[in-house]
Amino acid sequence: MKVSCSVNGQVLVADDVWEGESLLYVLRERFGLYGSKNACEQGECGSCSVYLDGVLVCACLVLGGQVNGREILTVEGLSHRTALHPVQTAFVEAGAVQCGFCTPGLVVAAHDLLRRVPDPTEAQIREALAGNICRCTGYAKIIDAVQLAAGRMSG
Numbered sequence: 001m002k003v004s005c006s007v008n009g010q011v012l013v014a015d016d017v018w019e020g021e022s023l024l025y026v027l028r029e030r031f032g033l034y035g036s037k038n039a040c041e042q043g044e045c046g047s048c049s050v051y052l053d054g055v056l057v058c059a060c061l062v063l064g065g066q067v068n069g070r071e072i073l074t075v076e077g078l079s080h081r082t083a084l085h086p087v088q089t090a091f092v093e094a095g096a097v098q099c100g101f102c103t104p105g106l107v108v109a110a111h112d113l114l115r116r117v118p119d120p121t122e123a124q125i126r127e128a129l130a131g132n133i134c135r136c137t138g139y140a141k142i143i144d145a146v147q148l149a150a151g152r153m154s155g
């Protein structure tokens with residue numbers, strides 16, 4: 001099937017999308033957007049987190065055929081040209097990135113939290129990011145990064 005959708009503000013079209021193909025596959029393999037990562041492919045790790053019509057979803061759990069005519073925002077779309085989003089900058093500055101595999105999903109999930117709760121408590125951050133698994137950092141610096149971003153975005 002043919003799928004036409006808005007990705008980061010640009011209309012993109014994929015031809016011959018197989019019925020079982022995930023949105024994550026479409027983003028990475030058809031549109032060349034490699035920011036969203038493929039780790040578990042079963043909704044467990046959060047590394048493929050994107051917005052679909054403004055709602056945070058795991059792209060591996062959404063079928064490519066479901067996104068026809070819809071709007072997707074990926075981690076690439078959070079930055080403005082060469083300027084990183086404050087959440088992205090905070091992850092770098094707080095040292096919240098080691099292998100980086102979990103980082104795009106965490107950045108999108110943290111972005112979603114901060115637009116809903118601009119000044120979250122540590123418990124709210126932990127709860128919001130509970131669906132995002134990181135095998136490297138131990139999470140402390142990820143919490144620091146979200147708090148750093150929150151302070152800058154509200155200040």
Ligand code: FES
Pocket residue numbers: 037038039040041042043044045046047048049058059060061
């Ligand atoms: S790859 Fe989608 S949740 Fe893990």
Ligand code: FES
Pocket residue numbers: 096097098099100101102103133134135136137
């Ligand atoms: S930095 Fe390696 S999984 Fe999170």
